[in-house]
Amino acid sequence: MLRFFCKTLLITKSKDSTISHALFLRTISSKESTSGTLGSINKENLTISYLMNSCGLPFKAATSMAQKIRIVTTERPDSVIELLQTNGFTKTHIANLLATYPRLLFADPVKTLQPKIEFFQSLGFSGSDLAKFLCSDKAILLRSLEKQIIPTLNFLKTFIHTDENLTTALKRYSSVVCCNVEKTLEPNIATLRGYGVPKSNISKMFTIQPKPLTLSDGRFNDVAAMVNEMGFDPNSLSFILALGSMSATNKQKWERKREAFKSFGWSDDEFLLAFKVQPMVMRTSEKKLVKLMNFFVNDLYLSPSDVAKYPNLFLLSLERRIIPRCSVLQVLMSKGLIEKDLNLLSALNDNKKSFEKRFVTRYEGEAPEIIKAYEGEMGFLGFGS
Template identity: 50%
Template sequence: MYHFICRTLVQNRKVSSKTSYVRYIQTTPLFNSVSNPTEQQSLTVSYLINSCGLSLEQAISASKVVRIENTEKPDSILKMLATYGFSKTHISSLISKLPPLLLAHPEKTIRPKIEYFESLGIRGPDVPRIIFSDTSILMSSLKKQIIPNIDFLKGFLETNENLVNALKQSAQLVRCNIKKVLVPNISTLRAHGVPEEHVAKLIIMQPRSLLLRSDLFKEVVCAIKEMGFEPMRPSFILAVRCMSIISKVKWEKKKEVLTSFGWSENEFLLAFRVQPMLMICSEKKIRDVMDFLMNKAGLKQSHIARCPNLFLTSIERRLIPRCAVLQVLMSKAMVGKNLDIVWALSSNKRYFEKKYVTRFMEDAPEVIKAYQGKMVFQGFSN
C-alpha cells in the first residue's frame, strides 16, 4: 500500500590491507604524466597517514584520487580546519571522505564558506558538526549553490536560529536541488492544505523527509491522508516525518512486532494517529515496552494502543519506577484496584509526583524509594 524511500548502498572497492604496499605502488599507474609515480605516491600516502591520521588502507585508497607533490597547501588546509574547531578525528574522517580537499585553495575555497556559516550564527562546535555531516559542502560553489539554497530556506524559517536547527538535522539542504526536490515536495504539502508554519516545522524537525524523490513523497502524503490524518493538524507533519524516512521493510517489521502482541490493524492505526513518532522507535524498543507493559504490568494491548506515548519513554527511568510506586500504593489500599494505570504512566512528571508520590510520602514513605528506582517492581497482581 505504501511506497517508501529505497536506499541503494554503494560500496567502494578498497585495496585489501593485506596487499603489499610496495607491490601496490609499483603496479598502479595513477598519473601517466608523472615521471616517478612510485616516489610521489609514497609521499602522498605518508602525508595522509602521518599528518591527516588516515590508516594505511585509507591512505592507499585516497592516493588514487589525490596526489601531493608538496605539503604547503595541505598544511594550510589542516591548520585552517583546526583553527575553526575541527578535531583530529574530524579532520581524519573529512580527508578520508574527500581527499581532494587537501589541494583546495584555503583562502578562496574553504575560509569564505566557513565565514558565511558563521555569519548565520553557526559557531563553535556547530561549524564542524554541520560541515562534517556533508563534507561536499566545502567543495560546493558558495555563490551558485550554498547562498541561493540558504536564501530559499530563510523564506520559510524566518530566523537564523531555525535555519541553524534545520542544518543540524541535515546539511544536505545546502547542496540539494531546490527546484527539483524541495519546491515540488513543499507544493505537494500546500496542495493538501498543510499550513505554512507546519511546513516550516517539518524543515526544522526532519528536513530529510523533504529530500525524498517528489513522486515518492506524493505517495507518502496520500497514504497518510488515507490513514485518517487531517492536513491542518500538527500530527500530519509528524506522520510525514516518520513515513518518509523509514523503509517499507522496517515499517512492516515494526508492525509485525506489535501484531505479535495481539494488536489489530485498527489498533495500530489508532496508535499511529495518536502518536506517529511511535514508528521512529526501534523494533527492540517496541518489543521491550510491549513485553513489560503486558507481561509484567498486566495491561491489555488495547489499553496500550490508546496511549502510544509510552513507547517514547524509558522503561528503566520512567515505567518501572512509576509502576513500583503504584504497586506500593495498591498494596496499602491507598489507591483503588480500578486505577487507570495507563493514564498514570503517561501523565507528566509534575502531575504524577503530586498525585502519587508527595501526597502519600508521609503515610507510605516507601513510595520515595520506589520512585527513585530502588525497589523491584513485582507486578500488580503480587
C-alpha cells in the same frame, strides 16, 4: 641485475604509549628507479605518513586513500588543516571529512573553504557545533556558496524566517543545504499546499523534520497521498509527522512493525488508531516495540487494546522511564498510599512534572524509599496479575 631496496618505517605513538608500525618493502631495479618509480614510491609514502600524522587517519584508511590522492608538497594540505583546526575541527572531524572527500586537502583555503566557514558562523554555528554540522554532509564544503548554499538558505528563510530557526533546521538535516530548490523543494511544498497544509505547518516541518522535503517529488507525492488516505487532517501537525514517519520507513519495515503489534492482539483499527494518535511511534525500532509491548502485556498484565490508546509510551525508555515509575507505584501501592486500581497507563504517560507532583513529592515524606525507586535504584517486582 642490481636490486635496490627501499624501506620506510612509519612509527606512531598512541596515548597509552603503545607503538604500532608499518613496514613497506619495495624491490626495485636500478633501471626502474631511474625511470621514476622510486619517486612515485616516495610520494606514496609521504602521502600515507601525512594522512596518518597530520590528519589522524589510521594506517589502513591512509593506505587506501593514498591510492586516490598523492601529496607532493604539504604546503596546501597544511593550510587546509590549519584552517579547520583553527575553527574547532579535531583530528577525528578532519579524518571523517577526508574519508569521503580526500581531495578536500587540495581545496583553496582562502577562496573555497574560509568563506563558507565564515558564512555558517554568521548564522550561529561555532566550534564543535560547526565541525559536527560540516562533517554530517561532507559535500557542503565543496558546494558553491553563491550558486547553491546562499540561494537555498534564502529560500528556506522565506518559511522559517530567523537564523535561529534556520540553524535548527540545518542541525536536523544538514543535506537540505545541497538540495535543488526548483526540482525538489518547490514541488514538494506545492504538494503539501495542494492537500491544504497551512504555511505555518510547512514552516514547522522544516524545523522539526526537513528530510522528507528533500525526497524526489514522485516519492513525496506517494507518501503524502497515503497519509491523506489514512484520514489525517492536513491542518493538524500530525499530518506532517505522519508523512515524516512513513517516508523514513520502507514497506518491509512498516509491515514487520505492524505485524509485531498484531502478534500481541492489536486489530488493524487499533494499529491505525495508535499511529494517528502518535505518528512517531513508527520511528521506533521493531526490537524496542516488541520489548515494550511484552512488558506491558506480560509483566504488567495490561490489555493490548488499552495500550493502543497510549502510543506515546513507545517513544519512552523502558529502563530509564517506565520501570522506575512502576517501582514508585509499586512502593506506594504496597503501603496503601494509592489505590491498586489506579489507571496505570495514564500514570506512565504523565509528563515528568505531573508524575513527580502526583506520586513523588507528594509521598516522599511517608515513603522516602520512592526516591531510590524513582532514580532506578530499586528493582521492580511486579503488581501481581
